[in-house]
Structures are given as C-alpha cells and as structure tokens.
Amino acid sequence: MDRVIERPEDRVPTGVPGLDAVLHGGLLRRGVYMLQGRPGAGKTILANQMSFHHAAQGGRVLYTTLLAETHERLIFNLEPLSFFDTSRIPEQISYLSAFSTLEESGLKGLVEVLRREVRVRKSTLLVVDGLVAVEESAATRKDFKKFIHELQVHVSFIGCTVLLLTSASTEPVGPEHTMVDGVIALDDTRLGRGAERELEVKKFRGSSFLRGGHAFQITRDGIKVLPRLEALLQEPSREDPCKTARVSTGIAQLDKMIGGGLPCASTSVLFGPTGAGKTTFGLHFLNESSKTEPGLLFGFYETPARIFLKARVLGLDLEKKHKQGVFHMLWHPPTERILDGLGNKLLTTVREQGIRRLFIDGVDGFMQSAAHPERISHFLAALTNELRVLGITTVYTSELQDMFVSDVRLPISGVSSLVENILFLRFVELRSRVYRMLSVVKVRDSDYDSSLREYRITSRGIQLADTFESAESVLTGDAKPTGTPRPKRKGLLRKRKP
Structure with missing residues (x-):
C-alpha cells in the first residue's frame, strides 16, 4: 500500500x-x-x-x-x-x-x-x-x-x-x-x-x-x-549530485590513462587474483585523503596493523593521516556477520565522519556475510546508489579465483549496473617470467586509454610501464612474443608401435 x-x-x-x-x-x-x-x-x-x-x-x-x-x-x-x-x-x-x-x-x-x-x-x-x-x-x-x-x-x-x-x-x-x-x-x-x-x-x-x-x-x-538495506533504501536519501570533477587515484600514470582521475561520486571496482595488488592500489587512493576529502578503509581481511605496515613498505604515510583524523579504518574479520549490520555501520561511519574517499577492500566479505546470497546484487545496488548521492567516490576490490585463465567470470552478478568504472588486474606469463598487467575496461561517460600496461609494486609504490605491444594473447595469461608461432603441445604418453 x-x-x-x-x-x-x-x-x-x-x-x-x-x-x-x-x-x-x-x-x-x-x-x-x-x-x-x-x-x-x-x-x-x-x-x-x-x-x-x-x-x-x-x-x-x-x-x-x-x-x-x-x-x-x-x-x-x-x-x-x-x-x-x-x-x-x-x-x-x-x-x-x-x-x-x-x-x-x-x-x-x-x-x-x-x-x-x-x-x-x-x-x-x-x-x-x-x-x-x-x-x-x-x-x-x-x-x-x-x-x-x-x-x-x-x-x-x-x-x-x-x-x-x-x-x-x-x-x-x-x-x-x-x-x-x-x-x-x-x-x-x-x-x-x-x-x-x-x-x-x-x-x-x-x-x-x-x-x-x-x-x-x-x-x-x-x-x-x-x-534490509535494499528495502530501507529503495530510493536514495537525496538527489544525485552528478558532479563532473575528478578524484585522483594517487597514481599519476593511472590518472592520465582515465582522463585525470576517477569521476567524482562514482563507484569503481578492481578485479584481480590474489597477489595482483588490489589492496595496494586502494592504499594509493586513500593516501590522497585530506581535510576536504577524508578517507575510509572498510576491510575484511587485513588488520589495521598490517595495513599500516603495508603502507610503510610502499612509502605511504597513512599512519600520519590517521593521527590527523583524515583517514579512518573499519576492520571486520570474515566470521559470522550480518550483512545489513555491515551496510548500516558503513553508512553511519561515512555520514558521521564526512567521508569522501571510500575503499572497500574485499566486496567478497559482503557476499560471505549474506545469509541469503541471492540478495547480494540488490544489497550492493542500494549501497552504491546511497554512496553516490552522498558524494562518495568509492573503490571496491573483488577477487578472481584463478590466476591464469582465458575465460574470465566476474564474481558479481550485474556488475555493469553497479559500477561506473572497471579496472582489471592480471598476471601474464612471458618468457618464463610472470608480469602484472593492468587494463582499464570501462570508465562511464568518459574517454580513457585502453592500452594494456605492465605495473610493478616497488618501495615507492605502484609504477606503470609501457604497453604490452610486443606480445600477443596477453589476456589469456599465457602471452607469446609477437610473430612467434605457438609450439604444438606434445602428448605426455606416446602410442606403442604394434
């Protein structure tokens, strides 16, 4: 009624x-x-x-x-x-x-x-x-x-x-x-x-x-x-601001690829296997937190102590920003949790602290907390819609199960309707060496550089290299140098001569 x-x-x-x-x-x-x-x-x-x-x-x-x-x-x-x-x-x-x-x-x-x-x-x-x-x-x-x-x-x-x-x-x-x-x-x-x-x-x-x-x-x-969040927030609490400003990712080369940074009050997702550097990308994003753009890390897997340690290794001083009150952390071990309790706590913290940069490290944590998994797409839709109208620029991470695979299946159903921007992190094997590769798959209503880029995680943070123009079949994870024919696979067992 x-x-x-x-x-x-x-x-x-x-x-x-x-x-x-x-x-x-x-x-x-x-x-x-x-x-x-x-x-x-x-x-x-x-x-x-x-x-x-x-x-x-x-x-x-x-x-x-x-x-x-x-x-x-x-x-x-x-x-x-x-x-x-x-x-x-x-x-x-x-x-x-x-x-x-x-x-x-x-x-x-x-x-x-x-x-x-x-x-x-x-x-x-x-x-x-x-x-x-x-x-x-x-x-x-x-x-x-x-x-x-x-x-x-x-x-x-x-x-x-x-x-x-x-x-x-x-x-x-x-x-x-x-x-x-x-x-x-x-x-x-x-x-x-x-x-x-x-x-x-x-x-x-x-x-x-x-x-x-x-x-x-x-x-x-x-x-x-x-x-239930999707019932409570059937409609967002206010009008969508639809801002055109850009928010830096904290990585200059990546900002250049996507036209100056992430669209303000947009939602992005970093897909990639374990070890690809998803959390590292997020820490760069949060390292740009300030009084005008307070940041929040909402995580499930790494404790605050480990996050600070990881940031120090990368040359990022998140501890200082935390003491200044411009960077906040909420950690929830992936144990028995109530999905709507997590969503409610996140939105309450965002409103109370005036958060403008939000990094959710492990959207899979929400999925694991869902007593009824069929709810998750509706829950995330309600959550992201509310974050947008609150003016929050949000970055999610989501883990791919396989490290090297040609058939990529995204773990979130209906991802295109949930996020405006998609960044894809992969491992690539070439000449008996494993490389990390980044590709920008989508930036809504914006032009972007679609070239494949190698990136390295160093003591000075993430560094993007030139494109992978010298290799083919990169997306399969099993790259081959350009112009080199693929060797035929030999069977492990030979047929016996009669």
Whole structure:
C-alpha cells in the first residue's frame, strides 16, 4: 500500500533501534499489536525494551503476565540489560500477575481486571505476556476473538496501546490475527551450523511498513533490528549530485590513462587474483585523503596493523593521516556477520565522519556475510546508489579465483549496473617470467586509454610501464612474443608401435 502520512502524535515510538524504521515511525496509538514467536525468540526482551522506552518518554506501562515466568525471575533476567531502570518501577511501570484471575473468573473477569487497572494506573501502554493461556482458556475460537475485541474497545477508549505476546501459531492465519491491528513475528532461522534471528511485520493496519524479513540481534543493550538495506533504501536519501570533477587515484600514470582521475561520486571496482595488488592500489587512493576529502578503509581481511605496515613498505604515510583524523579504518574479520549490520555501520561511519574517499577492500566479505546470497546484487545496488548521492567516490576490490585463465567470470552478478568504472588486474606469463598487467575496461561517460600496461609494486609504490605491444594473447595469461608461432603441445604418453 502507499505510505500513509500520520501526525507525529499518532505514533508510539518503540525506541528499539531499527524497528521504528521498519514501522515507518512506530506503532499507531490505541492499536492492538501481537508479538509472536517461539520460546527464546526474544518477545519478552522486546516488550520490556519498548516498555522502558515508553516510560522514559513520560508514558505509563502496565505489564501483565499470564502463566509466564515470575516477576522476580523476569526482573532478574532484565537487570543486565542497559535499558532496565529500577527507578521506573512501580511508578511508571507496574507488573501485574493475572493468571489467578483468568483461572477463577475466566476471560470476562480478565478483561474487567485489565480495564480497571489500566484506568486506575492511567496506563498508556498495556502488555499482556502469555496470550496462549487466554487462548487455551477460551471455550471456542469465537470466545477468544471476543476477548480481544472487548479488550480493544476498552483500552482504545482511554487512548492505550496494547502489546499481546504469544507463541508462534501453528496455523498460517490464527483467529487472533484477524482481530489485531498488527502482527510482528520473531524467528530464529538455522543456517547450516549457524543461525540468524529475523523479524517480520506480517500485518500493520493504517500505515505502510518495510515488508519481508529483517535480521535482528540481542545484545546487552537489548534488541537491535537491522532493516534490509535494499528495502530501507529503495530510493536514495537525496538527489544525485552528478558532479563532473575528478578524484585522483594517487597514481599519476593511472590518472592520465582515465582522463585525470576517477569521476567524482562514482563507484569503481578492481578485479584481480590474489597477489595482483588490489589492496595496494586502494592504499594509493586513500593516501590522497585530506581535510576536504577524508578517507575510509572498510576491510575484511587485513588488520589495521598490517595495513599500516603495508603502507610503510610502499612509502605511504597513512599512519600520519590517521593521527590527523583524515583517514579512518573499519576492520571486520570474515566470521559470522550480518550483512545489513555491515551496510548500516558503513553508512553511519561515512555520514558521521564526512567521508569522501571510500575503499572497500574485499566486496567478497559482503557476499560471505549474506545469509541469503541471492540478495547480494540488490544489497550492493542500494549501497552504491546511497554512496553516490552522498558524494562518495568509492573503490571496491573483488577477487578472481584463478590466476591464469582465458575465460574470465566476474564474481558479481550485474556488475555493469553497479559500477561506473572497471579496472582489471592480471598476471601474464612471458618468457618464463610472470608480469602484472593492468587494463582499464570501462570508465562511464568518459574517454580513457585502453592500452594494456605492465605495473610493478616497488618501495615507492605502484609504477606503470609501457604497453604490452610486443606480445600477443596477453589476456589469456599465457602471452607469446609477437610473430612467434605457438609450439604444438606434445602428448605426455606416446602410442606403442604394434
């Protein structure tokens, strides 16, 4: 549905990082919402995190339990979490056990107790933890639906928002789903030997929201939702500046080949096998960082200490620039990571530090972090589009698996739509010697030198040499001097004479 514009006062912010972005601002006031998930999914933490945030904003909360853990045990488990604040209890957050009421007076008695307590305590948020007990106590499905309806009518009249916590339904659409204003499902999905927590808004009346699954984490600070980047940034956050200026690569000969440098606010990719010097090219690019063009290295494989060492060997003083605050580094070991967490951290750092030069050393690290690999092209498209409109000149590296091969297969699907500029690094064998070779494959909307160049990595950095005009079949990796016929390959086994 099209996004509905509400007044800010119609919203009840959850205060959960990322969740309000998924909900386009938070819950709707007076709505009844269901938090659904298996035991251990994080429902109780989420509800309490929302409760303490609501209280911190001046609201009053009634947290009701039905055949759930005791209040003593509940508080004991909440105490290590940073959002827990005992000063809010019981003045702003009241905990009420109503299971005995449910057993003695049934659904009607429970509704009456909740109505009375909400009114007496002037609650603006009501949490009912253990809705499954109500469902089991209902004689029929109609009675269960009637309970939700009556609760909705009573609390809506006094302006209270309701959260109902329940276990995951065995049915695709349970009777309770038709009655509530929204359903938020929590799940813990097994991925090989690992697992990833996921939140999905299955229903949300009166407003648009970000559909589909979104990863979330449970940390000492509570729950943090990581909206899918391609959903969050369906459209870039601002207009594309479309600048015509050039940004130096840090290698004078390469700048000359591509018309003065990389187009400003463009995205480039360096393809090449391991050892070709992809990181070295990136360090030259970052060595041009300054107060007007702060730089960031976002890497997966080499630690900051190793990066500084590599830069020193090349004659680049990135340590000095780091101390000056014009060069920054973020390192993420390629272990169990959440793809959207990486993207969110990257964009947050770029915005906070005013980055203008970005080197992502190993786009493959994003691929390895993707729980669903089919997402990666959409994720990268959203990320690169946002970086462009922020005015960032970005250089990616991507590794080719084979060092010498004539049939080159790029590891990124749809690369032409993701990047404006492509530089290709190769190894070439000629006269029993291995050479490094660079070729500019693409510079969008710009003329460039397409000749093949040998380059060397020296103590003074990268040096580009003349073209490979004296050899043929260079792109196969098995170059031959011009005019020299290819020798016929001899079989390893000879046929025996009869």
